[in-house]
Amino acid sequence: MAKLQSVEPNIADLANGWLKSYHLDYKLEQNPLNSEIDKALNDYFSKNGGVGGNRPDVKLLLKDKQGNTYPILIEYKGYKDNLVKFNTDGIVDNQTSKNQPNFKNINHYAVNGAVHYANALLHHTSYTDIIAIGMTGFIDDTGTLQPDIGVYYVSKSNLGAGQKVAEYSDFSFLAEQNFDSFIARVNALQLSPEELDNLKNKKEREIDACLVKLNNDIYQNEKGLGENDRVYLVAASIIATIGIPDKVKPLEKGELTSSSEVGYTDGDIIINKIKSFLHYKELPETKKSLIIRTLQNTLMTDNINKVINGESQLKRIFTKIVDDLGIYYKIGLATDFTGKLFNEMYSWLGFTQDKLNDVVLTPSYVATLLVKLARVNKDSYVWDFATGSAGLLVAAMNEMLIDAKNSITSPEALRSKEIRIKAEQLLGLELLSSVYMLAILNMILMGDGSSNILNKNSLTDFDGKYGFGQTDKHFPANAFVLNPPYSAQGNGMVFVEKALSMMNSGYAAIIIQGSAGSGKAKEINQKILKKHTLIASIKMPIDLFIGKSSVQTYIYVFKVGEAHHRDEMVKFIDFSNDGYTRTNRKKASNNLKDTDHAKERYQEVIDLVRLGKNKLNILTESEYFENTINPESGADWNQLIPVDTKPTLADFKKTVADYLAWEVSNLLKKQGGDDGLGK
Template sequence: MKDWNLEDNVNDWVKSEFARIKQNNYTVESAMSDFLKDAIQKGVILKRLALEEAGETEKGKSWKPDFHLEIFADRKIPVLIENKLGINKLSATNGDKIKNDIKSVKNFAVNGAIHYAQCAIMSKKYTEAIAIGIAGNNANNVTIKVYYVFGATDETYKLIDTYTSLDFLESKKSFAEFYKAATLTEDEKHKILIDSQAKLQEYAKKLNKLMNNHAITAPQRVLYVSGMLLAMQDIADIKNGLTPDDLRGINLDNQRDGDTIVTQIENYLKLKEIPLDKLNLMMASFKEINKDTDRDKKTDLDPIIGKLLPDLASVNKQIFTYIYENIFLSIDSMSGHLDIMGEMYSEFLKYALGDGKEIGIVLTPPYVTKMMTQILEVDENSKVMDLATGSAGFLISSMEMMIEYAEKKYGKNTTKAIDKIKEIKKNQLLGVELNAEMFTLASTNMILRGDGSSNIRKGSSFNEPADLYREFNADKLLLNPPFSFKENGMPFILFGLENMKIGGKAAIIIQDSAGNGRGVESCKAILAKNQLLASIKMPIDLFIPMAGVQTSIYVIEHTGKSHDYKKQVKFIDFRNDGYKRTKRSLIELDNSMQRYNDIVEIYKNGVTADVSPTLWNLKQTIVMSVISKNGNDWNFDHYQKIDTKPTIKDFKKTIGDYLAWEVSNLLRQKNEDKSFVAALEKERIAELKLCFSAPNLKNYILTGEEKRVFEMFEKGEVKFEEFEIQKLFDVSPSKAYKMNDRNILIENGKTPYVSNQSQNNGYIGWSNLEPLNPSNVITLSDTWQSERTIFYQPTEFIGKSHLQVLKAYDKNFQKFELFFAISSFRKAILELNYDYGTKFNRDKIKITKIQLPAINNEIDFALMRALISAIQKLVIKDIVLFANKKIDSPR
């Protein structure tokens, strides 16, 4: 078959395909409706691609796709088709991303189609579109790629690779089937949420540095962002939102860049019909933007701005431009549950002098707020209240969930759905926030979502008029109260439950200590008129780096009557959510997206939940138990059954770690022996024999008694009993010199200097000062790292702060017996999960129970000594065998 030589040949082929499927409602180029044309043109301008620079001028073409259909889903899901001659012109990619530079958009079918779709979405006239790229050499060699586009960034389009023809455009029914396959799964939505959060944090980090470079204080930074984002919004049909080109650096009163921004914000809020008292409060915050006229003077461009501006510009314009290009243009592409202002605020605090902890502000991650709305089964008819609103993260997640249900029920963009969404935004969300800065963030967040912040109130939840709550009549309550408040914030949920309808449900994420005794007064009051349904233990590092606290989610139903103490409460262990959090990033380790979907299912159905057995052991994850009237037993830890008996593996680790440290210590002592060092450098592993004085394996044959004890232990025939640490050991802080480390440490000292670190047997160096603490003791940290900091100290030493010393009362506790106790101690506290916020202090160390071999409360020291001796021989034997194998084999 003869190859095509014109792009019109591809267009003719597409027309023939439309004829084949009997679809006559398509349009070409200039026949596009004014609505779609305006949307694409506005999007082009927003993306800063000038028509004369990027458009096709040949053959009378302008910046329009080759074909378009506007007949599906009441014209709210446009289908945009771009054709190119030649299979090699189908798409240009960078990895798995579709390139979006001008050249690629202009010359490749898929790139152009996705660009048109994203421009339409960026105009805010559409929320989704279908992009189709078609390229071919002849009628027998044509390739079609179909994408579902739901935003304007690299992360917001999805290849629907099961569709390789245009048949799905045959009818509204066939398109509806396609749409089901195209829309996002829960896992995809979760991934977009996490990706959006990561990208926003990246932008926020650079923006934070930019503002820091220009001496904008931490409290001002978040107000700059929220205010400038509002200034970028269109003011109804009266005036377009500001763009960087509107800031001209004019040095005249009321015309400076800051003045222009503040005036736009005020006009926008007035037309939004924000109540006057609220408007005045917000404007008082936003006037920080034009407070310093020096920031309106033209100056050199900061390197962070790069090529976004051509020449000199005011500080306000530079910041505005960065926000416009990197945040404003991406807002509609970010996951709906993302608390944009909260994420910015959190990032700014990481680099500020204050971190929000002083006032208890720790913002809940968006994937957790989403999970909590799902647990409460928020739907389109819910009335959701948050009495410690913060930056409105819970209200944002609730609103997204409510809209999703409305669109499922009535259909996307139908009149009923549109009316219901207006009702949701206007009358079904209530937030109260005392902190002025957070109130402004929450209001901005909701305005950016189209809510108008109509029901975000500034004030104390406890002092608002009773009529407010009675008229709102909430049936859902979501909370993350300030943990610096009394009882960790439990009075907030008590007050909220008292002011919601009977049958309503509440979920609060709060420090564990609130349900473990610190919030006992409120807990008892809650149990008087409500039912505790569930307690979900959350990851220990959930709020890192903002705070190191242990938290749980309590789910409560407002019944109006006392908790039924015969009914079991569901205690769920969600400490492993598949993520690891660091100061810099959120790292997925193990099926985190699936785990967040599963936890809702586990909450609903308990041990019968349909979840993967490879991810969950439901018998260990869920404990069903009744609670007491005491109000101090609301946490999973209270009911968790832990086997704290040490295992052979535990003993081997304790001994192996100690022997490894002994080797390094021996090498240090021999560091002046040049022949030894030379031999070590030649073959380090070979010197293990020298280190352990172990020329023959026969030294490691177990005695009869050692073998008997070892076999008894393996068969589970050893009887254990529990002993409190304080009954066995004196627990005291280590004795230390009141001196700086530099005055204590010396390179070739003889006295160990021991700290609370988790490596090198706790040693941080050496000193020639007199030791202050005895030998043959156990040391450990009194912070959250405790199980990794328990060490045996064979010699006298100098201590450091946060180090506790355990000295045995019974002289039978020598080296091997203490190795046994250390292994048991580590096992006992490994599952307790103390953190920096709830430290493993001396009082908690004292009451910790460890298991030791004993009969009638008499410790069997001989058994402990024989078992540890046997295990040490086995460990050394393994090392020597490994060394021999390593020596005998070539490198």
């Protein structure tokens, strides 16, 4: 049987003829478009997995009436079924189950290839909105060419995944007279919250896989670097390549020349770019100096800048970081990025279990749970007394910004509120200087550098006032979230008592080692209950921090400013089954899987704590009950669901039946033995 012949030349001829008829200035595969785009396509990994060689069949730049420029990338194929390949979620399938590029699909399908090119631009250029077009077709029985077109919008807003715009039978939507209408349709595209959540989860898994690969690479191949050096190199590289529109141009790999000249080493170039970035971010001088001083200690060392075979170690590492991670922070993913980085980098270290417990960071979905249990909204003032990488504050900021966006209809008022949230409504304290640096860098990566992250001992050095800006004014905290170091007094309850004593109203949610509620922090708990109410006690899964800690944790939720009444009913929730299955395999693409309605279970816990038993749905009555505690005890916070041990008539009947069955069985065995049949 003769092999079916590709009609790609026919498709290209037809489509390019359309573009020519619209008088568009398009460029074919080998022709340059502009230096930024051409370089991005060359720097990005190719459709075959190598470096460079990304050549769309057609590329062009078009402007709408607002003056916004859109790159248009077009890929042609020549077989009937080669237009697009989706995954099970209906997303263009360019990633394998192991969160690696799916080169087979990128190579074989027109839309997949075009979306791949678009991601190269998201990764390596300042363009954030790209149109990816795939076109294929076949010749029907009458000899007529039948084209098939896929038009997708690839942007920061859809995290590079791409959204189908509409059905089109030709390229006339690109013609000057039609382009504004087309862009209006693009701008009207919206992802549902569920779709966006799925995409974010997918990207977070990709980040995890990328960080594992990157850390392994640096750990195995780049000698002479301590764990903090690795963290700081990633942070410095990211800050240097973020850029600020119209003010600070992102640092490109080619600008690192690996020179030995004093003042022009790769370290000098990176630190100067960071200084420029921080200057325009208008950070407080003390915070800016600390960041530069800390990063400088790593970036300016002789060994990392030594030129061997024309390249410094710093340039080599910088290139790896930008190539592996660039896409994730450039699309503005709202995640605890440095927290993930921190956990991955520190997973290689030989900490003792006790020491490790103190640096374990809160998983993002648990951070979001704590924030919601603390009833954070756009008007909250949130603080954290052991902030780590600022993951809890990142979660709080995300929740506040979402609430603001959903409730403020004036664009100007919304912008003003977003600035106020970041600058005035978040405060974190972290004693360890290296971890403190991560917290600051995390907030910078989240688009903010002005929040009040303080390098202080929250128990002895903090007076409740802002650290930057309004330094003579007390921070009016009404929401408290915490994952304390468990080695502190009372497993960390000492932080809770201190924070709540400085608040007048609001709510608090903390995750802590379970023994804090069963006797280890008895005196501190008694003190807390004299001024505040325990609303809920939630037993979390034992493997919540798998691979990092194996302690049993609980979440305690408080209402601030009201003494706990002896008859107050506390909600006890056994959340041992949270719907997630966890593994601890270093090479696994996803160590966290939703196997039993995890998202719904987490929402149900939030509803149960706030609204009570009538919200029971997935959780059972054996996992939720209400009871009182003794405010003068401080050791009865981890109550178990009561089990009714009183026998019923059915229990009695079953016991009798079991006994009779046993008697009959014995009798038959004896009879069998007497007949010689039992041997």
